[in-house]
Amino acid sequence: MPLPAIPGTSVGAVSCFPTIRRAIAADVPTLSELSAIAFTQAFGHLYAPADLARFLTGAYSQESYAALIADPTKALWVAERSGQVIGYGLAGPCNLPHPEVTEADGEIKRLYLLAGHQGSGVGSMLFETAMSWLLADGPRVLWLGVWSQNHGAQRLYNRYGFTKVGEYEFPVGEHRDREFIFRRPRGQPSVWAYPGSFH
Numbered sequence: 001m002p003l004p005a006i007p008g009t010s011v012g013a014v015s016c017f018p019t020i021r022r023a024i025a026a027d028v029p030t031l032s033e034l035s036a037i038a039f040t041q042a043f044g045h046l047y048a049p050a051d052l053a054r055f056l057t058g059a060y061s062q063e064s065y066a067a068l069i070a071d072p073t074k075a076l077w078v079a080e081r082s083g084q085v086i087g088y089g090l091a092g093p094c095n096l097p098h099p100e101v102t103e104a105d106g107e108i109k110r111l112y113l114l115a116g117h118q119g120s121g122v123g124s125m126l127f128e129t130a131m132s133w134l135l136a137d138g139p140r141v142l143w144l145g146v147w148s149q150n151h152g153a154q155r156l157y158n159r160y161g162f163t164k165v166g167e168y169e170f171p172v173g174e175h176r177d178r179e180f181i182f183r184r185p186r187g188q189p190s191v192w193a194y195p196g197s198f199h
């Protein structure tokens with residue numbers, strides 16, 4: 001099987017290859033700002049301005065990112081290109097509202113790239129990094145939640161062995177999104193597109 005194309009380009013002698021690393025406390029202001037921009041770019045049109053503002057202020061605050069980075073049960077990564085943060089991913093224990101979730105299960109909780117950086121493999125790199133971290137201690141059931149109409153992301157998750165097993169409502173201010181719950185069974189073989197490059 002041919003190796004996948006490695007995302008990235010070169011401009012003169014300057015490499016623009018993406019890199020992925022764990023987020024640190026110094027990333028908190030950038031993460032707070034970038035995550036609000038990325039969410040608004042992807043989904044902002046779905047909500048009344050007041051609902052969107054309330055959601056961003058809570059979930060994407062600097063305090064919330066500082067707490068995530070300090071939480072040893074969770075892991076947060078940033079993707080960078082040419083020294084600029086262009087996206088991020090978050091993983092940890094699963095707390096999706098599905099009756100078959102157990103304490104041992106993992107969840108990919110957030111996965112976002114800025115518009116203009118999507119579709120060139122960086123999201124898959126982040127996703128694989130998060131999955132590798134969640135599976136580092138052995139086979140485990142993995143979960144994630146995805147907006148019912150986000151067919152692009154659902155295709156990506158299907159490729160890594162996740163399928164729909166439920167639904168729930170995700171609150172954005174007073175608004176309620178219809179979300180799908182996706183699950184990847186324990187012990188499913190790992191087929192990586194970007195094996196071992198970013199850990």
Ligand SMILES: CC(C)(COP(=O)(O)OP(=O)(O)OC[C@H]1O[C@@H](n2cnc3c(N)ncnc32)[C@H](O)[C@@H]1OP(=O)(O)O)[C@@H](O)C(=O)NCCC(=O)NCCS
Nearest residue numbers: 042111112113118119120121122123124146152153155156
């Ligand atoms: C979803 C996302 C992280 C994927 O990262 P990416 O680097 O764009 O994806 P890759 O290049 O690694 O893989 C391409 C696949 O990602 C998905 N994808 C690509 N662009 C996408 C977009 N704008 N929105 C959702 N999924 C997208 C598709 O499945 C695509 O495969 P396809 O070409 O067969 O359709 C990124 O597109 C993104 O941030 N989208 C907007 C926010 C979002 O939907 N986040 C997921 C929330 S659950």
